[in-house]
Amino acid sequence: MKLELLSIPGNVRLARVAVAAFVAEVDYNVSDLEEIKVAVSEAVSNAVTHGYQQKPDGVISITATLFAKSLEIVVQDQGKGIEDLEQAFEPTESSDPERMGLGFAFMRTFMDELNVVSESGQGTTVLMRKKLPGALQAES
Numbered sequence: 657m658k659l660e661l662l663s664i665p666g667n668v669r670l671a672r673v674a675v676a677a678f679v680a681e682v683d684y685n686v687s688d689l690e691e692i693k694v695a696v697s698e699a700v701s702n703a704v705t706h707g708y709q710q711k712p713d714g715v716i717s718i719t720a721t722l723f724a725k726s727l728e729i730v731v732q733d734q735g736k737g738i739e740d741l742e743q744a745f746e747p748t749e750s751s752d753p754e755r756m757g758l759g760f761a762f763m764r765t766f767m768d769e770l771n772v773v774s775e776s777g778q779g780t781t782v783l784m785r786k787k788l789p790g791a792l793q794a795e796s
């Protein structure tokens with residue numbers, strides 16, 4: 657699935673619903689599904705709030721791909737970018753004092769892999785991967 661959404665706050669919900677529909681065929685349990693939805697919401701909400709700084713005409717691209725053993729979700733913006741990634745990853749670290757700074761912590765906790773590439777002024781790409789339920793069973 658590849659979606660392009662404008663950077664308006666209402667589209668955070670649209671992204672979450674679309675990804676949930678995309679993974680409906682996978683037999684994730686309810687809590688896995690919730691985790692995926694939260695991770696997507698956090699990534700898209702970051703693109704809207706921080707990447708495009710509330711400007712509504714930015715484009716956020718969201719791709720979701722099912723591989724043999726994992727679900728991959730990529731959220732990409734061409735916004736402001738992140739100057740100091742290490743600092744941004746610190747839980748409770750936010751460039752906005754009104755925020756909790758927990759978005760990346762949720763993405764990292766809820767997904768099996770989180771990979772962020774960002775360049776100041778160029779934008780941000782967030783890649784997240786979660787094992788499919790079958791892949792989880794195979795390991796345990």
Ligand SMILES: Nc1ncnc2c1ncn2[C@@H]1O[C@H](COP(=O)(O)OP(=O)(O)OP(=O)(O)O)[C@@H](O)[C@H]1O
Pocket residue numbers: 698702703706707708733735736737738744745749750751752755756757758759760761780
């Ligand atoms: N897409 C992005 N573009 C630019 N900066 C970003 C982006 N995503 C995250 N950041 C930066 O990384 C910081 C940490 O992000 P994180 O989601 O963990 O916390 P937050 O968004 O500040 O707070 P919360 O997610 O709890 O509302 C942000 O404060 C912001 O400075």
Ligand SMILES: [Mg+2]
Pocket residue numbers: 698701702757758759760
């Ligand atoms: Mg956030």
